[in-house]
Amino acid sequence: MPELPEVETVRMQLHHKVVGKTISSVEVFHNKSVNHDETIEETLAGKIVADIDRVGKLMIFSFKNESDVFLLAHLKMTGQFFYVDTHGDVIGGGHSMGDSDGRGFPHKHSRVAFHFTDRTSLYFNDMRLFGYTKLATAAEVAVARSKFGPEPIASTFDCQWFASKLKKRKTPIKAALLDQSFVAGLGNIYVDEALWRAKIRPTRRADKLTKAEAALLCKAAGDVMNESIAVGGTTFQHFKDTGGANGNFTDYLKVFGQQGTVCSRCGDTIKKIRCAGRGTHYCPGCQR
Ligand SMILES: [Zn+2]
Numbered sequence: 001m002p003e004l005p006e007v008e009t010v011r012m013q014l015h016h017k018v019v020g021k022t023i024s025s026v027e028v029f030h031n032k033s034v035n036h037d038e039t040i041e042e043t044l045a046g047k048i049v050a051d052i053d054r055v056g057k058l059m060i061f062s063f064k065n066e067s068d069v070f071l072l073a074h075l076k077m078t079g080q081f082f083y084v085d086t087h088g089d090v091i092g093g094g095h096s097m098g099d100s101d102g103r104g105f106p107h108k109h110s111r112v113a114f115h116f117t118d119r120t121s122l123y124f125n126d127m128r129l130f131g132y133t134k135l136a137t138a139a140e141v142a143v144a145r146s147k148f149g150p151e152p153i154a155s156t157f158d159c160q161w162f163a164s165k166l167k168k169r170k171t172p173i174k175a176a177l178l179d180q181s182f183v184a185g186l187g188n189i190y191v192d193e194a195l196w197r198a199k200i201r202p203t204r205r206a207d208k209l210t211k212a213e214a215a216l217l218c219k220a221a222g223d224v225m226n227e228s229i230a231v232g233g234t235t236f237q238h239f240k241d242t243g244g245a246n247g248n249f250t251d252y253l254k255v256f257g258q259q260g261t262v263c264s265r266c267g268d269t270i271k272k273i274r275c276a277g278r279g280t281h282y283c284p285g286c287q288r
Helices: 004-018 040-044 138-146 159-166 173-178 188-197 211-230
Strands: 023-028 049-055 058-063 066-074 079-084 090-094 110-116 121-126 132-136 271-275 278-282
Touching (some): 004 090, 004 211, 058 138, 132 138, 159 211, 173 188, 173 278, 188 211, 188 278
Antiparallel strands (some): 023 110, 049 058, 058 066, 066 132, 079 121, 110 121
16 A cells, blocks of 8 residues: 555656646546546546645645645545656656556556646556545635644654653554544554654553653654655655656665564664554564
């Protein structure tokens, strides 16, 4: 499943490529992917993409001179966005995929295509059909935004606020960090990595963390997300024209998926347990 760093990486790429372009037509290959809305093509044709914003893992497209028409996009389990230029070069990502999935559009998992007047296109692929690209009103966007807390990667994220909120939570710290209405954007991988960096066990009660630990965790959460975004997330793949190396945060993971291997900090053996209903990785040697 794409986590926030992958979604943010995709958003930044698309922002760079798509903002300012005029939609010429929308092709719907599967109705479920547009929430069975038969007006989507008519509504979006001629619209100019003004911005691509994001809250949590939800992408929000807005349009020039339109205050009540938005496009919400969620990759869910297997969604991908691919931008194809006039030379056939492809940029995109989301769910991890084999090489062949980055070529030939539309292909069997393409669900929606947004064509632009400059003959470039944006494809939404989704093998399992849990994701969507759907129209929304301003009121619906406001509701969607209200479900997410602040993000540790935001420059305005307040570590003192974070620490004071933790004091009111009696759940394991892992569960608190996964709660998107509290802090948005930390998925399973990044929670485990942030807790390892802060030397805190995932099973510790949130309200029992010391001030110093909460401060370390606040910084670790932001750092781990930003570093992952910098290398393109854990599952993001990009193609021909982005240049540079294929970034992948998987190479940097210290505990996630590392059970049975040696902790790079203390030499103890990484363990995998279940916590907050999720597979959870930690080092018994250096996380307290
Ligand atoms: Zn360790």
